[in-house]
Amino acid sequence: MASGPKTKEPGYHNDHFVQLCNPNVATMNEDVLYHFSLSTSTHDFPALFGDVKFVCVGGSPTRMKDFIRYMAKELGLDRPGTDYPNICEGTDRYAMFKVGPVLSVSHGIGIPSISIMLHELIKLLYHARCSGVTLIRIGTSGGIGLEPGSVVITREAVDPCFKPEFEQVVLGKRVVRSAHLDAQLVQELMQCSADLTEFPTVVGNTMCTLDFYEGQGRLDGALCSYTEEDKQEYLRAAFAAGVRNIEMESTVFAALCRACGLRAAVVCVTLLNRLEGDQISSPHELLVEYQQRPQRLVGHFIKKCLAAA
Numbered sequence: 001m002a003s004g005p006k007t008k009e010p011g012y013h014n015d016h017f018v019q020l021c022n023p024n025v026a027t028m029n030e031d032v033l034y035h036f037s038l039s040t041s042t043h044d045f046p047a048l049f050g051d052v053k054f055v056c057v058g059g060s061p062t063r064m065k066d067f068i069r070y071m072a073k074e075l076g077l078d079r080p081g082t083d084y085p086n087i088c089e090g091t092d093r094y095a096m097f098k099v100g101p102v103l104s105v106s107h108g109i110g111i112p113s114i115s116i117m118l119h120e121l122i123k124l125l126y127h128a129r130c131s132g133v134t135l136i137r138i139g140t141s142g143g144i145g146l147e148p149g150s151v152v153i154t155r156e157a158v159d160p161c162f163k164p165e166f167e168q169v170v171l172g173k174r175v176v177r178s179a180h181l182d183a184q185l186v187q188e189l190m191q192c193s194a195d196l197t198e199f200p201t202v203v204g205n206t207m208c209t210l211d212f213y214e215g216q217g218r219l220d221g222a223l224c225s226y227t228e229e230d231k232q233e234y235l236r237a238a239f240a241a242g243v244r245n246i247e248m249e250s251t252v253f254a255a256l257c258r259a260c261g262l263r264a265a266v267v268c269v270t271l272l273n274r275l276e277g278d279q280i281s282s283p284h285e286l287l288v289e290y291q292q293r294p295q296r297l298v299g300h301f302i303k304k305c306l307a308a309a
Contacts, residue, residue: 016132018125021259025123033120037090040127048087049128053101054302055121055135057114059249061086061095061106067138067295068097068104074299075100075306102302107137107249111210114249118256134185134305135264137253138294141206141245142216143270144235148282149199149290151297153189154181154206154266155242157250160215162207162241166255177255179208185265192301199293204244206266208251216246218278235274245270267294 025031030041038045058064065084072078077100087096094117095106105121107114114137125133143150156164157179164179186203193201213221217231238246250266257264269290271280280287 016261018122018128018130018133019261020123020126025126031123031127033124035091035093035116036088036096036120036124038088038120038124045124045127046129049098049103049124050130051101052098052103052125052128052130053132053134054305055103055105055125055133056138056298057105057107057117057121057135057253058138059107059109059140063291064095064104064106065097067299068099068102070292070295071102071104071299071302072099074303075102101306110248111208111252115252115256118253122256122260122262133262135253135257135262136298136301137249137264137266137268138298139247139249139266139268140271140291141247141268142272142274143245144239144243144274146202146244146270146273147200148270148272149286149293150270151193151199151201151293152206152245152268152270153186153193153201153203154250154254154268155183155186155203156180156205157254157266158205158207158241158243159251160207160209162205162238162243164205164254166208166251168252178258179251179254180258181254181265182263185263189265189267189297189301192304193297195300196297201297202244205242206250206268207238207243207246209246209248212248216274220278232275239275246274267298269293 030039032039056067068084084097084099087098088094097104107117158164166177166179168175190203209215214223217234219228219231245268247268253266254264271287271290
């Protein structure tokens with residue numbers, strides 16, 4: 001009797017070097033990554049970062065340091081008394097930590113902040129001659145129709161009109177880039193979630209907004225020009241369009257990674273169900289546990305990738 005199709009193990013492509021979509025960088029004598037406080041003339045990028053295979057990014061510096069400590073333990077690289085210094089200690093814009101082949105970087109809140117970080121991060125990977133790199137954003141979000149604590153693996157990052165695209169104005173002209181994510185990577189992450197039964201994980205679209213309040217249809221901001229009924233109608237339309245959570249970084253993350261040929265994914269936990277309210281009311285201890293869920297899923301994925309390599 002013929003057997004069914006075999007499930008692919010998670011992995012990465014070792015021969016794919018990071019490339020830029022900017023020919024100017026190759027002609028520069030020095031490239032200053034200002035917001036990282038790093039420079040190609042003062043730092044040996046291949047020596048520092050050449051072995052990086054996984055880059056995980058998230059909003060909070062504290063959370064990203066916690067993640068690198070978690071990965072050190074998961075990969076058996078933790079040593080008693082070991083600290084993980086901030087590689088970007090010369091600036092207070094972003095924080096960066098590394099253990100083995102894993103780089104952990106904070107990006108702040110919103111599209112402008114993560115966009116600046118991504119430009120310099122991708123250049124860092126390029127200068128370091130990294131290959132086979134996978135980028136994953138791990139973070140928090142507001143859910144739509146999901147119980148708080150659910151983890152969403154993003155199928156497509158969409159704008160507030162539910163379109164999978166990111167719009168940027170360049171030299172006064174509107175430039176639209178695709179915000180599609182790597183479908184195979186989504187499948188690999190979902191397969192890994194089957195090994196973790198303590199929390200629900202779903203695949204769905206993630207809506208990225210420019211604002212936490214009006215942009216997400218909240219009723220509790222300093223400004224509000226719509227009703228509860230208007231909000232519910234919009235959120236139900238988002239749900240019908242496949243949206244399962246809302247955050248503020250995914251479209252530019254997807255667009256920049258896709259433009260530079262990088263495998264990328266977004267994995268966020270939901271802190272509330274927006275159909276039931278606007279404010280986060282769960283106890284702090286529970287929120288901390290929720291925030292660890294994307295880290296656990298992505299950490300498990302990274303371990304499986306390295307074991308299969």
